[in-house]
Amino acid sequence: MSDSYVVIGNPIGHSQSPFIHHQFAQQLSHDIEYSKLLAPTNSFKASVEDFVKKGGRGANVTIPFKEQALEICQVLSEEARAAGAVNTITVSKDGTLKGDNTDGYGLVTDLRLNFGTLQDKRVLILGAGGATRGCLLPLLKEEVRAIVVANRTESKAVAIVNEFNHKKLFSSNFDDLAKEPEFDVIINATAASLNNDIPAIPSEVIHVDIHCYDMVYGSKPTAFLEWCRAKGANKVVDGLGMLVHQAAKSYEIWRNKKPNASDVLLKLRSKLRETQ
Incomplete structure (x- = not known):
């Protein structure tokens, strides 16, 4: 009997996780079943308990259940x-x-592969929600010089920085970013790109050498990445690699084998282009 895994969310129809994990299993000659599980927003715990009762071995959790999964x-x-x-x-x-939370691992791995070392880099993160919170510890472990968390409502950025209480973490609102020294890396952790929008940050933040990353992905560059290019940035990358690398870490946790994420990323990128 195949080991059973799921990705749980609401909505869940768009998830690429089954494709990714079945590719991993094929690479490693593992016999698994991996499917999507749409959980009602008010009964996440019951959905997990039912999955476990049926012999489930592991689950990926996506929006809006990651905080409930912690509990x-x-x-x-x-x-x-x-x-x-x-x-x-x-x-x-x-x-x-x-x-576990593998989102930060997925982000840092993709950043390193695309941009090189993060050591001694000044990093700007746009947004002060769960996506930002999930990546701060892994980024700090990379020995960055500083991380500025910027949010339209600065109090939310202040709250996250105060909670982590780390000497390399700072907060800002969007307008004041124009006064900051140059950043080496900018990460868009807002949901703006989902609405084909961009965060309202000063264009002075973007320069020719800055590395621009958007956690959102699609079959074509996001609005944020297109804006960065228009403002002169040469290196822009979307979040598809983060998705695949965080999935690879999940798979390794479950199966104690590390899959080839780069190979699957190429296949997934091709799949998305074909279905656009």
Whole structure:
């Protein structure tokens, strides 16, 4: 009987996780079943319990359930605690649920592959929501010089920075970014690109050498990345690699084998272009 895994969310129809994980399993000659599970917004815990009762081995968790997943796991990784959210649940033989967060790993891995080392870099993160919270600890572990969390409502950025209480973390509103020293990397962790919009940041932030990253992905560059290019940035990358690398880490946690994420990323990119 195949080991059973799911991705749980609402909505869930758009998820590329089944394609990714079946590619990993094929690479490693593993016999798994991986499907999508649409959970009602008011019964996430019951959906997980039912999945476990049916013999489920692990679950990826996506919007809007990552915070709820943290609450139902009996064991949490350092990354999950720091993120305040869980995107990977592992079901132990005794039924214990272990929660991990691989989003930050996926981001940092993709940044390094595309931009090189993050050591001693000044990093700007746009947005002060869960996506930002999930990547701060992994970014700090890369020995960056500084991270500025910027948000339209600065109080939200201040709250995250105060919570992490790290000497390399700073907060800002969007307007004041024009006064900051040059950044080496800018990461859009807002949902603006989902609406074909861009965060209202000063154009002075963008320069020819800055590396621009958008956590959102699609079959073509996001509005934010197109704007960065128009303002002179040479290096822009979307979040598809983050998706695949975080999935690879989840798979490794479950199966104790590391898949070739780069190969699957190429296949997924091709798949998205064909279906646009």
